[in-house]
Structure formats: structure tokens, C-alpha cells
Amino acid sequence: MVPSLPGYGFSQRPPIANYRVVADLFHGLMRHLGHDRYAVHGGDFGAGVATYLALDHPDAVLGIHLSTPELSAVRGPSSPPLTEPERDYLARNGAWAEVERGYSSIQSTKPQTVGYGLNDSPVGLAAWILEKWRSWSDSGGDLDARFGRDFLLTLVTIYWATQTVTSSMRDYYDNRFHPAGLSAGDFVDVPTAFAAFGRHFVPEGEPPRELLERLYRVERWTEMPRGGHFAAAEEPELLAADIRAFVEGQAGRSPAR
Numbered sequence: 586m587v588p589s590l591p592g593y594g595f596s597q598r599p600p601i602a603n604y605r606v607v608a609d610l611f612h613g614l615m616r617h618l619g620h621d622r623y624a625v626h627g628g629d630f631g632a633g634v635a636t637y638l639a640l641d642h643p644d645a646v647l648g649i650h651l652s653t654p655e656l657s658a659v660r661g662p663s664s665p666p667l668t669e670p671e672r673d674y675l676a677r678n679g680a681w682a683e684v685e686r687g688y689s690s691i692q693s694t695k696p697q698t699v700g701y702g703l704n705d706s707p708v709g710l711a712a713w714i715l716e717k718w719r720s721w722s723d724s725g726g727d728l729d730a731r732f733g734r735d736f737l738l739t740l741v742t743i744y745w746a747t748q749t750v751t752s753s754m755r756d757y758y759d760n761r762f763h764p765a766g767l768s769a770g771d772f773v774d775v776p777t778a779f780a781a782f783g784r785h786f787v788p789e790g791e792p793p794r795e796l797l798e799r800l801y802r803v804e805r806w807t808e809m810p811r812g813g814h815f816a817a818a819e820e821p822e823l824l825a826a827d828i829r830a831f832v833e834g835q836a837g838r839s840p841a842r
Contacts, residue, residue, distance in 0.1 A: 590607060593753045594744070604630070604634050630655065657799070696758050
């Protein structure tokens with residue numbers, strides 16, 4: 586099952602839809618469908634939702650599979666010092682944010698303002714969305730060759746026809762001003778797998794494993810030969826095979842305690 590995040594495409598959203606609220610909605614959905622235990626995959630905001638599903642409902646979650654590191658552990662006075670690979674990765678992320686994170690600043694503070702403009706212009710909407718697909722995917726800068734014009738136009742048309750670009754951007758606002766509440770000491774004690782698609786955000790570099798192990802019980806780590814931030818669209822076979830192998834390995838295991 587592939588549920589859509591609230592506020593995207595054809596899915597309505599509640600007044601607040603931070604990671605934890607959406608995690609509770611999805612857990613309720615799985616229970617309504619009769620699934621007492623289930624595994625979760627997530628990338629980008631979905632990785633944040635998967636994290637809170639594991640934190641809040643560990644008895645139900647077989648394991649979580651992530652393709653992006655959406656959340657980081659909250660470091661406290663007793664946290665181990667950062668390793669050199671962690672410091673290097675965080676420095677590269679900081680340099681990237683200086684020139685690339687303007688979209689996040691406006692979406693997390695004034696989503697309605699930019700939303701009116703994007704909802705009024707199909708060209709503006711396409712530019713806002715596809716610039717990220719070009720920057721964050723393993724496309725070599727050629728989106729047509731990587732994804733095809735039909736796919737790209739369908740993607741933009743869904744936002745345009747449903748008028749959901751503003752409601753989708755409110756995720757940033759909610760997670761900034763109505764945070765889900767991750768705190769020092771929180772740890773995801775269910776089996777976690779990470780598929781490292783290194784060609785996204787920071788060029789030529791996935792996060793070091795020890796950075797994720799500060800928050801997750803990492804039991805599977807796969808460095809992918811290609812692919813970027815939009816793994817499900819870029820390399821669906823690689824991603825599906827890794828999810829399948831991870832979930833099959835969890836079958837029959839007892840719930841986390």
C-alpha cells in the first residue's frame with residue numbers, strides 16, 4: 586500500500602500535519618485495514634513519518650526502511666562527540682544549505698504567500714517543482730532523458746489540477762512551528778534499514794552510518810550504485826529489491842520492546 590501524505594495530490598490534510606500527526610493517521614489506517622503488524626518505507630518527509638511510527642507504535646512496526654535521513658538525533662551533554670566523517674558530512678550539508686535552502690525558508694514561514702503565486706501560474710509551478718528534481722536527482726542535469734517528459738508533466742499536473750502545492754508546503758510550516766517533539770534520549774529501537782542513494786543533496790556523499798546510528802537501530806545498510814533523492818522514481822527496481830530483502834528478513838521476529 587502506498588498512502589499519499591496529507592495535503593498532496595488527492596489527499597486532504599488536517600489542520601496540523603507534522604510527522605507525528607501523520608504517523609498516527611497512517612497507524613490508524615493500517616489498523617482499520619486489519620494489519621496488526623507492518624513494515625514502513627519512507628523517503629524525505631515520509632522518512633520522518635516512518636520514524637515516528639517506529640517511536641510511537643513499536644509493537645506494530647516490523648521495521649522501517651529509509652532512503653533519506655530526514656531526522657537526526659537530538660544531541661545532549663552526554664552524547665558521544667561527532668566523528669570525523671560526521672563532521673565532514675554536516676559541514677558539506679551546511680555549505681549546501683547556504684545556497685540551496687531558500688525554498689525551505691519560505692515554505693516553513695510564509696507558505697500561503699508563495700502558494701498563491703504558484704497556484705496562479707503553471708509555468709511558475711513547474712519551475713518551482715522541477716528545479717528540485719533537477720538538483721536532487723542523479724540526472725546529470727537532463728530531466729527529460731532521466732524521467733521523460735510525460736512523467737514530469739504528470740507530476741506537475743497533479744499539483745496544478747488539485748491545487749495542492751500550498752497545502753503540501755504547509756508540512757514545512759507545521760514541522761517548524763508545531764514540531765513533533767523529538768528530544769534527547771529518543772531512539773528508534775525497531776530494525777532499521779537505510780538505502781544510501783549518494784547522488785542527492787550533497788553531491789557524491791551519503792551520510793555516514795554512525796550518524797544514523799545515533800537515532801536508529803540500523804541493521805541493514807546498502808550503498809546504491811546510482812540514484813538520488815527521488816529513489817522510487819529514479820531506481821524503482823533497486824529500491825524495491827532492497828525493501829523486499831529487508832522485510833523478508835524481519836518476518837517472524839518478535840516486536841520491539
